[in-house]
Amino acid sequence: MLEVRDVSAAYGKAIALKDISLYVGEGEVVSLIGANGAGKTTTLRVITGMLRPLRGDVLFQGRSVVGMEPYQIASLGIIHVPEGRGLFPDMTVRENLEMGAFLRTDRDGIEKDLEFVYSLFPVLKEREKQLAGTLSGGEQQMLAIGKGLMGGPKLLLLDEPSLGLAPLLVDRIFETIDQINKERGVTILIAEQNAYMALSISHRAYVIENGVTVMEGTGKELLGNEHVRRAYLGI
Amino acid sequence: MVVQPMELLEQILFGLMIGGIYGVIGVGLTMIFGVMRLSNFAHGEFYMLGAYFTYTFVTLMGGDPFLLAPLAAVAVGAVGIAINRLLFKSLYEELKEAKGAAAFYFQDLKFIMLTIGLSILFVDLALVLWGPIPISIPSPLTKHIVKLPGGLSFSLARLIAFVVAIATLVGLYAFLKFTKTGRAIRATAQNPSAAMLVGVNIYKIYDITMFLSTGLAALAGGILGPIYNVYPTMGLDVVAKAFVVVITGGMGNVIGSILAGFLIGLAESLGGLFLGTEYKQVVAFVIMIIVLWVRPEGILGGGRK
Numbered sequence: 001m002l003e004v005r006d007v008s009a010a011y012g013k014a015i016a017l018k019d020i021s022l023y024v025g026e027g028e029v030v031s032l033i034g035a036n037g038a039g040k041t042t043t044l045r046v047i048t049g050m051l052r053p054l055r056g057d058v059l060f061q062g063r064s065v066v067g068m069e070p071y072q073i074a075s076l077g078i079i080h081v082p083e084g085r086g087l088f089p090d091m092t093v094r095e096n097l098e099m100g101a102f103l104r105t106d107r108d109g110i111e112k113d114l115e116f117v118y119s120l121f122p123v124l125k126e127r128e129k130q131l132a133g134t135l136s137g138g139e140q141q142m143l144a145i146g147k148g149l150m151g152g153p154k155l156l157l158l159d160e161p162s163l164g165l166a167p168l169l170v171d172r173i174f175e176t177i178d179q180i181n182k183e184r185g186v187t188i189l190i191a192e193q194n195a196y197m198a199l200s201i202s203h204r205a206y207v208i209e210n211g212v213t214v215m216e217g218t219g220k221e222l223l224g225n226e227h228v229r230r231a232y233l234g235i
Numbered sequence: 236m237v238v239q240p241m242e243l244l245e246q247i248l249f250g251l252m253i254g255g256i257y258g259v260i261g262v263g264l265t266m267i268f269g270v271m272r273l274s275n276f277a278h279g280e281f282y283m284l285g286a287y288f289t290y291t292f293v294t295l296m297g298g299d300p301f302l303l304a305p306l307a308a309v310a311v312g313a314v315g316i317a318i319n320r321l322l323f324k325s326l327y328e329e330l331k332e333a334k335g336a337a338a339f340y341f342q343d344l345k346f347i348m349l350t351i352g353l354s355i356l357f358v359d360l361a362l363v364l365w366g367p368i369p370i371s372i373p374s375p376l377t378k379h380i381v382k383l384p385g386g387l388s389f390s391l392a393r394l395i396a397f398v399v400a401i402a403t404l405v406g407l408y409a410f411l412k413f414t415k416t417g418r419a420i421r422a423t424a425q426n427p428s429a430a431m432l433v434g435v436n437i438y439k440i441y442d443i444t445m446f447l448s449t450g451l452a453a454l455a456g457g458i459l460g461p462i463y464n465v466y467p468t469m470g471l472d473v474v475a476k477a478f479v480v481v482i483t484g485g486m487g488n489v490i491g492s493i494l495a496g497f498l499i500g501l502a503e504s505l506g507g508l509f510l511g512t513e514y515k516q517v518v519a520f521v522i523m524i525i526v527l528w529v530r531p532e533g534i535l536g537g538g539r540k
Contacts (some may be wrong), residue, residue, distance in 0.1 A: 088425040099433050
């Protein structure tokens with residue numbers, strides 16, 4: 001469904017990605033794990049058109065998306081829940097969810113997805129009229145994922161969904177991600193520092209170090225891998 | 236000095252009328268700042284162009300300036316879009332790539348110089364096209380006097396200017412609050428990259444913002460044209476006031492600018508009455524200083540972005 005081919009990217013003169021390649025099959029949950037600054041976020045930014053790659057190609061459903069504007073890529077069904085959650089702080093929870101469905105015109109579908117999001121995260125329904133900026137960190141993350149789902153994604157990109165959350169909430173968020181994949185069939189690509197959680201719900205994963213994919217395998221394989229265990233799982 | 240109650244009431248009404256116009260001009264300026272993060276020092280020239288366009292339409296087509304001012308506003312708004320695409324776009328492209336606060340401020344400095352240059356260019360252009368002599372746009376409504384109870388009287392032109400200003404502000408608020416495009420404008424102001432990711436074409440939003448901003452300034456110029464004189468440097472007199480309104484209200488905050496517009500309009504009017512008209516010009520700045528003293532972020536500004 002998604003293929004990243006030999007992509008290199010930089011911020012000014014600072015090289016962030018060196019010939020990175022990966023693919024995500026339809027219906028899969030794939031993780032990118034790695035340390036802070038390894039290139040996970042940059043990879044997602046290249047996929048959604050927020051950063052132009054220096055070289056390489058990004059194919060979505062067989063079609064190159066390099067050079068397209070972010071709003072055009074979003075209209076293909078690639079929805080990115082960015083680092084920092086990407087919320088509109090002075091809008092209500094409800095308005096944020098409606099903004100998530102900005103490109104859609106199917107009112108019934110939007111209404112159904114809104115109900116689905118509220119069933120996943122009932123607290124969002126309770127806080128419907130509250131400003132997003134006043135929510136707790138966990139609630140904001142739920143809203144961020146909910147807003148992503150409102151876009152009706154074919155491919156959902158999640159950047160650090162566990163960042164800044166208490167362990168119990170992290171479990172809850174990852175259970176929900178798993179549920180979204182299983183119940184809705186949404187293909188998911190996660191960039192995550194919390195390697196254990198990410199690997200345990202992923203079909204496959206890539207380990208990124210200094211802008212290069214150094215390892216690839218199923219979630220289980222990588223959980224058992226010596227290097228991964230020492231570098232990322234602290235075992 | 237003894238102030239008569241009627242005189243006081245008259246000045247309050249007068250202050251509210253001017254305040255509404257300040258609100259319209261200030262809202263346009265604050266929108267550009269809020270959505271595009273840019274300070275437009277040529278904002279006053281769009282006000283000036285609105286007045287001259289209205290004058291030209293009246294001369295060419297005949298008809299009342301109050302009917303033709305909205306048309307002039309649309310025409311000036313189109314000029315605003317053209318300037319946005321030709322000159323501003325490359326600058327915020329660079330802003331998008333730039334990282335860190337330093338990049339942002341240098342960027343803003345470039346933009347300030349660019350818009351100051353534009354301001355000079357437009358003033359000179361107006362000198363060439365319409366000449367240096369102040370003109371007034373003829374409207375029969377300026378001679379039509381409305382008598383209010385208590386012996387107060389206003390020209391119908393002033394009342395219409397006030398009503399148009401209020402209607403415009405209410406309309407703008409409703410547009411931003413309740414329409415899909417309005418919501419996308421607010422989303423872009425609050426978090427531009429998140430807006431892009433949900434599928435907002437922010438370049439289109441910038442076009443719309445420039446259209447509204449310059450169009451509002453032009454509308455204010457068009458409806459004040461029949462009341463005051465129209466001359467090439469009229470925008471320079473207004474732009475400082477517009478910045479005072481925007482800063483006092485909280486930069487980027489639409490409601491804040493509206494409130495600050497009324498506050499400063501009233502303060503100027505009453506300041507002129509109590510302190511003498513020679514102090515009128517300084518009142519706005521004193522109000523700004525006091526507000527910033529108490530609330531450095533302005534009346535409704537600051538907090539989250």
